[in-house]
Amino acid sequence: MNPQALMDGLVTGSMIGLGAIGVTLTYSILRFANFAHGEFLAWGAYIALAASGALGWLAPSLLAPIGPFSFGWSLPIAAIAAIALTGGLALLVDAMLFGRLRAQRSTVIILVMASFGAALTLRSLLEFIFTAKPAYYTKALQIALPLGGGLRATPDQLLSLGLAAILVVAIHLLLTRTAIGRSMRAVSENRQLAGVVGVDVRKVIRTVWLLGAGLAAVAGIMAGLLVQVRPYMGLDLLLPLFAAAILGGIGSVPGAMLAGLIVGLAEAFAVQFVGAEWRAAIAFVILVAVLLFRPQGIFGRPE
Amino acid sequence: MSIELVAYGAFFLTMALTYAIMCLGLNVQWGQTGLFNVGIAGFVAIGAYVSALLTTPDAAGRFGGFGLPIVAGWLGAALAAGLVAFLIGALTIRLRADYLAIATFGVAVAVQLCALNLELVTGGPFGIGFVPRPFASLAGDPLAFSLANLGVLVLVVLALYLALERLLRSPWGRVLRAIREDETAALALGKSATRFRLQAFAIGGAIMGLAGAAQAHFIGFIAPDNYMPMLTFQVWAMLIVGGSGNNRGAILGAILVWGIWAGSAGAIASLFPPGEQARAASLQIVMIGVGLCAILLLRPRGILGEVKTVSRHIGRLARSAGKPVSEP
Numbered sequence: 001m002n003p004q005a006l007m008d009g010l011v012t013g014s015m016i017g018l019g020a021i022g023v024t025l026t027y028s029i030l031r032f033a034n035f036a037h038g039e040f041l042a043w044g045a046y047i048a049l050a051a052s053g054a055l056g057w058l059a060p061s062l063l064a065p066i067g068p069f070s071f072g073w074s075l076p077i078a079a080i081a082a083i084a085l086t087g088g089l090a091l092l093v094d095a096m097l098f099g100r101l102r103a104q105r106s107t108v109i110i111l112v113m114a115s116f117g118a119a120l121t122l123r124s125l126l127e128f129i130f131t132a133k134p135a136y137y138t139k140a141l142q143i144a145l146p147l148g149g150g151l152r153a154t155p156d157q158l159l160s161l162g163l164a165a166i167l168v169v170a171i172h173l174l175l176t177r178t179a180i181g182r183s184m185r186a187v188s189e190n191r192q193l194a195g196v197v198g199v200d201v202r203k204v205i206r207t208v209w210l211l212g213a214g215l216a217a218v219a220g221i222m223a224g225l226l227v228q229v230r231p232y233m234g235l236d237l238l239l240p241l242f243a244a245a246i247l248g249g250i251g252s253v254p255g256a257m258l259a260g261l262i263v264g265l266a267e268a269f270a271v272q273f274v275g276a277e278w279r280a281a282i283a284f285v286i287l288v289a290v291l292l293f294r295p296q297g298i299f300g301r302p303e
Numbered sequence: 304m305s306i307e308l309v310a311y312g313a314f315f316l317t318m319a320l321t322y323a324i325m326c327l328g329l330n331v332q333w334g335q336t337g338l339f340n341v342g343i344a345g346f347v348a349i350g351a352y353v354s355a356l357l358t359t360p361d362a363a364g365r366f367g368g369f370g371l372p373i374v375a376g377w378l379g380a381a382l383a384a385g386l387v388a389f390l391i392g393a394l395t396i397r398l399r400a401d402y403l404a405i406a407t408f409g410v411a412v413a414v415q416l417c418a419l420n421l422e423l424v425t426g427g428p429f430g431i432g433f434v435p436r437p438f439a440s441l442a443g444d445p446l447a448f449s450l451a452n453l454g455v456l457v458l459v460v461l462a463l464y465l466a467l468e469r470l471l472r473s474p475w476g477r478v479l480r481a482i483r484e485d486e487t488a489a490l491a492l493g494k495s496a497t498r499f500r501l502q503a504f505a506i507g508g509a510i511m512g513l514a515g516a517a518q519a520h521f522i523g524f525i526a527p528d529n530y531m532p533m534l535t536f537q538v539w540a541m542l543i544v545g546g547s548g549n550n551r552g553a554i555l556g557a558i559l560v561w562g563i564w565a566g567s568a569g570a571i572a573s574l575f576p577p578g579e580q581a582r583a584a585s586l587q588i589v590m591i592g593v594g595l596c597a598i599l600l601l602r603p604r605g606i607l608g609e610v611k612t613v614s615r616h617i618g619r620l621a622r623s624a625g626k627p628v629s630e631p
Binding site: 127 | 339408419582586
């Protein structure tokens with residue numbers, strides 16, 4: 001077996017994990033499976049693409065690669081803009097759609113269906129603006145560095161892994177050590193009761209969208225940097241995201257990250273046996289297995 | 304009126320009616336039972352491929368080609384799609400409501416992958432051609448051919464409609480709605496919610512499989528591209544526009560939304576240069592997406608909302624007791 005699958009799996013897995021954290025937070029606090037979450041990844045990637053291109057046009061010196069990486073300062077600056085704007089997009093969708101449905105006391109499944117409609121709208125808008133042609137942040141080629149043990153990784157991949165690890169620890173600390181984190185957990189336990197004891201539920205909902213969409217933007221930019229930027233990247237990642245969120249246990253941030261890594265590694269290793277064209281089926285197999293044997297996930301509580 | 308126009312009208316209506324069958328299937332799952340299926344395209348594809356395999360003549364280099372009559376293909380399609388729906392339902396229906404949605408989404412992805420990659424069975428990306436068409440002997444006369452096909456689909460939709468209406472008013476249909484409205488109360492009356500939901504989900508899946516088979520035989524050619532998530536979305540839009548829970552609404556919505564879809568596709572083809580058409584087509588999807596969300600927000604009942612159905616005995620009981628039937 002090729003040990004390189006380990007590195008590929010970890011890199012893909014950390015992207016899936018970051019996306020799955022958003023899914024699991026929306027699911028546990030707003031209580032519905034958000035089919036539009038994949039589109040936040042794609043929008044984050046495209047906003048960064050547009051911003052980075054604009055920056056490079058204004059100040060070509062920003063395009064010069066930083067150190068060993070393939071991209072210049074334009075991408076990190078664009079990434080910050082993309083995180084903020086994707087968060088804004090999520091708030092906008094909530095204000096126009098989900099918030100109104102919540103106010104009408106719609107059932108969960110109406111919210112799920114609305115998210116399905118929002119996903120198609122957002123994806124097709126991307127296709128309309130940027131066309132279906134794949135795009136890239138840089139054209140620079142990178143040489144993979146040997147890490148020992150037959151493993152190789154490009155500097156971009158190592159940076160992505162490190163960034164994902166830092167973000168997961170930060171989100172975990174935010175949820176467990178800060179006031180807003182405690183409020184979020186309280187709302188996820190019982191929204192009415194939390195509201196009664198003075199938790200600002202609307203602020204919690206805003207935070208959930210900003211966090212989820214911001215992380216999705218980071219994951220999307222990573223996917224764009226390491227693979228390519230396409231309008232359908234969100235749709236293709238949606239099933240792995242759901243599989244990871246359910247495998248990790250709904251509501252658990254460390255669970256989502258761990259499960260994301262498991263899904264990524266399973267894809268990378270399985271592809272060696274069944275061929276890359278079956279990659280998308282791996283997440284489905286994992287999903288079915290979890291629903292069969294442990295529907296509450298690794299860290300979840302039984303209903 | 305020219306013959307071409309009538310032939311086109313018949314073609315349009317026949318396509319719309321194949322969507323109407325999918326809508327009727329979805330109405331059993333969602334409208335009557337409240338089960339959310341995001342994998343309609345998957346179940347339709349299963350039906351189309353199974354029927355094509357059963358009825359096409361033997362082809363070199365491909366499994367299948369049993370050359371069975373078309374009716375056998377349609378029955379096999381309904382059985383296969385119903386079985387897959389039963390299995391996926393058995394896995395998820397006892398869990399949270401949106402797990403079923405996620406699992407059906409997975410089914411659509413998996414079916415799409417199989418259609419693309421199992422080249423020995425499905426013909427891969429090029430699909431299966433020469434799916435036998437009903438009344439192929441009439442193909443020389445476009446008018447008679449389209450009208451005969453339309454006739455068959457009208458009969459199928461009518462038969463399904465009558466059967467489903469009867470089912471809806473039967474004790475079985477009442478239990479389904481009781482479970483949808485108040486599961487605890489239905490459980491207290493000794494009805495197994497899981498079992499009834501599973502039956503409804505399998506029946507709905509079988510109807511979608513039948514629709515896929517009907518469509519495949521009408522077009523005469525199937526490929527994985529026909530069964531993208533877009534299809535799922537269209538069928539949902541049709542049911543929501545027409546009115547979920549209402550079988551007539553399902554049929555009306557299918558014809559209406561398919562009309563808007565075909566009309567806007569025609570407008571795009573004539574208004575935009577060929578290079579820009581793929582791009583303009585994505586605007587078409589945006590339009591339908593915004594429309595679906597707007598209907599969910601503004602008129603969740605659709606055009607024809609659900610008709611209140613109660614047992615026909617209630618009216619008789621009330622009359623015999625000398626009291627007027629109270630209308631809500």
